[in-house]
Structures are given as structure tokens and as C-alpha cells.
Amino acid sequence: MSLIQPFKSEIDFATGDLSPQRATLRRRLSDMKLMYADRNEAARILSEEGDRLIYEVQGVELPEEEGQIPHCTTRILPGRVGDEYHMTKGHYHARREQGEVYFGLSGRGYLLLQTDSGQTSEIEMVAGSAAYVPPYWAHRTVNIGAEDFVFFSVWEARAGHDYGTIERDGFRMLVLLRDGQPTVVDNPKYV
Numbered sequence: 011m012s013l014i015q016p017f018k019s020e021i022d023f024a025t026g027d028l029s030p031q032r033a034t035l036r037r038r039l040s041d042m043k044l045m046y047a048d049r050n051e052a053a054r055i056l057s058e059e060g061d062r063l064i065y066e067v068q069g070v071e072l073p074e075e076e077g078q079i080p081h082c083t084t085r086i087l088p089g090r091v092g093d094e095y096h097m098t099k100g101h102y103h104a105r106r107e108q109g110e111v112y113f114g115l116s117g118r119g120y121l122l123l124q125t126d127s128g129q130t131s132e133i134e135m136v137a138g139s140a141a142y143v144p145p146y147w148a149h150r151t152v153n154i155g156a157e158d159f160v161f162f163s164v165w166e167a168r169a170g171h172d173y174g175t176i177e178r179d180g181f182r183m184l185v186l187l188r189d190g191q192p193t194v195v196d197n198p199k200y201v
């Protein structure tokens with residue numbers, strides 16, 4: 011176990027920016043073009059409008075050791091691909107028995123969750139919402155507002171990330187614009 015000195019980060023709630031600056035992961039439409047329901051629209055945006063930024067993650071990275079507690083901010087930009095709202099890739103934890111806490115900082119979003127056995131849940135998040143992702147639940151976040159949706163998350167270092175299952179099978183639910191409202195619907199293409 012590494013002995014790390016205590017430290018803090020200052021968080022800008024509107025942007026998710028951390029000070030001091032930390033490693034930033036950016037996901038663009040080209041990274042996720044196969045994850046949106048309307049792949050033709052994703053391809054059209056890429057060719058006609060460019061490779062838009064969908065979300066970015068600023069993380070406090072720590073050794074993947076028992077007891078370490080990494081944490082990060084995520085900012086999802088507002089927008090849609092066709093009718094489908096901007097979202098994160100979504101993942102299970104590689105160690106399924108590890109949970110996570112999400113805390114809303116600004117904007118408005120959905121936290122979508124699902125289990126291997128077919129259970130689903132959706133939690134609306136605003137600034138001040140503290141959501142619990144229990145062990146065994148895959149999780150994806152979606153920006154359903156007109157502003158950036160920004161949240162803070164905290165997990166156990168050994169949890170790891172399994173993105174591959176969602177990349178292969180998709181997520182059970184989609185969040186689409188329907189009758190002027192963000193609406194959670196079953197994903198007809200879910201494997």
C-alpha cells in the first residue's frame with residue numbers, strides 16, 4: 011500500500027474543472043459513433059459538422075490498490091445525435107462487487123443503471139443529487155438539459171472499468187427526445 015500525502019482539489023461546479031489540473035479524458039463522437047441508436051445521423055454529423063466533443067472526465071488518479079479512493083468530475087456537453095441525448099459510454103465495474111457514488115454539481119441529467127439479470131433503473135440528477143450505484147449495476151449518464159451536466163464520482167480503486175460489455179451489447183434503455191421531453195425508452199437493438 012502506497013503512503014500518499016493528504017491533498018485536495020478545488021472544483022468548479024459549472025465546468026467540472028479541477029485545480030490543480032488533473033489528467034483529462036475526452037470522448038468525441040468518433041469514439042462513440044457506434045453507440046448511438048441512429049448511426050447514420052452520427053456519420054452525417056461527423057462528415058458535415060466535425061468530430062464534436064461529447065464529454066470529458068478530469069480524474070484524480072491513484073494506485074489501483076485496496077483502500078485507495080479515486081474520484082473525478084465528468085462534464086457532458088448538451089446536445090443530441092438525432093433524437094438521442096449526449097451520454098457517456100457507460101460501464102460495469104470489472105470487479106462487479108464494487109459500488110460508486112455520484113454527486114450532481116450542475117445541469118440536469120439521467121443516471122441509467124442496469125444489471126446482467128435484466129433489472130433497470132433511472133435516476134434524475136440535478137445539482138445536489140447524491141446517487142448510489144450499488145455493486146453489480148452498470149451505469150451511464152445522459153445530459154437532458156440545455157447546459158453542461160456536471161457531476162462528481164467516487165469509487166474504490168480496484169473496481170476497474172468494463173466498457174466492452176456495453177460496447178458489445180448496448181444499454182437496455184435510450185433517452186430520446188419525444189414530444190419535446192427527454193423520455194426513457196427500451197432500446198430495440200439491445201442484445
Ligand SMILES: [Fe+2]
Pocket residue numbers: 101102103110149165
Ligand atoms: Fe463506475
